Amino acid sequence: MLKKVGILGFAHGHVMAYGGAWVKNPEMGVKIVAGWDHDEARLTNCAAQLGGIDKTSTPDQLLALDIDAVVISSETSYHAELIEAAAAAGKAIICYKPMALTMAEADRIVAAVENHKVPFTMGYQMRVDPQNIKIKELIHSGEIGDTFMYRRRHGLSTHTWGGFKDTWHNNAGYNRDIFADDSSHPIDMLNWIFGVPETVSAELSTMNSPDVPNDNGIALYKYANGMIAEISCPFSCSASEITTEVYAKKGSIQQYYGDGPSTRLPRAEGQVGLKWFVEGNADWTDSGIPSPAGHGERLGAQAQPFADFLFGRRGPICSVYEGRDSLRMVLACYLSAREGQRVRVDDPRVYEI
Secondary structure, eight states: EEEEEEEEOOOOOTTTHHHHHHHHGGGGOEEEEEESSOOOHHHHHHHTTTTEEOOSHHHHHHHOOOOOOOOOOOGGGGHHHHHHHHHHHTOOEESSHHHHHHHHHHHHHHHHHHHTOEEEEEEEEEGGGGGHHHHHHHHHHHHTTTTTEEEOOOOGGGGGGTGGGSSGGOOOOTSSOOOHHHHHHHHHHHHHHHHHOSSSEEEOOOOOTTTTTTOOOEEEEETTSSSSEEEEEETTTOOOEEEEEEESSSEEEEEESSHHHHHHOOOOOOOOOEEETTTSSOEEOOOOOOOOOOOOHHHHHTTHHHHHHTTTSSSSSOOHHHHHHHHHHHHHHHHHHHEEEEEETTGGGGGGG
């Protein structure tokens, strides 16, 4: 049995990692048939890298093909209209992050999925990472007790990427900015583990170049039970090591090498990727889950969970409703920064952002 897939947009380069894994591993049962992109040069380049897949000149031409599903990895501003078209065509949908630019667009996406009853998942790599899955398991099992504080640092070294300022990520017609685009990863991970918080206080700054707005940001979320969660996003980060910290009643969790900057340099000999300590034990417990040699391995590893979703062996990695909630959590950061104060995540003014 084979699932035939079309790709609508190649702006989010992660599609080349998991798409490439499908091409190299036909036993997964996913065949990329065709692609579309408004950028002809990008389309030609990516189609060639994926084994010479067919190219279509419009999304409608792609949706008219004999395909079962689409991957939407275009610039974020296209997501709502492409999802509406794909849902109307009855295709299963994988939408790469973030869901949309605005809450109004997210509502359109939810309505399209509901009205046409199509399978839908957001693509969030952090939800399928084995170490992250173990972190969630440790928290929910009660092994380390009630969580008091959670911190996730998620960085990029965009200031070292030649020409990054000229990419679509910094074009207001395609994207809000790099914080909106990439903070959605750790913010969605927070939603996945703990659900939607009550409030957020955020600070956003443009530090390295005025052409790359909001390249540094911190969000401090608070939950109804008092738990505090910090999402730290240095997107002009040269190097790092630790990515996740959890402090709880009975113990602590620490994770290393969970993003790009933390995987680019040699690692301390013997340093484990994920470990935890529980009061009463004499030492840390090593998860035994290896850290990938590079961040690209994590991106490519999404291929199997996406295949499992397409074949119905698992539910959505991130449902359309969770995707909308995660977007709300991101946009609430902008509201907080704009107002200079803590705000509720469910503040209706988020729809103004």
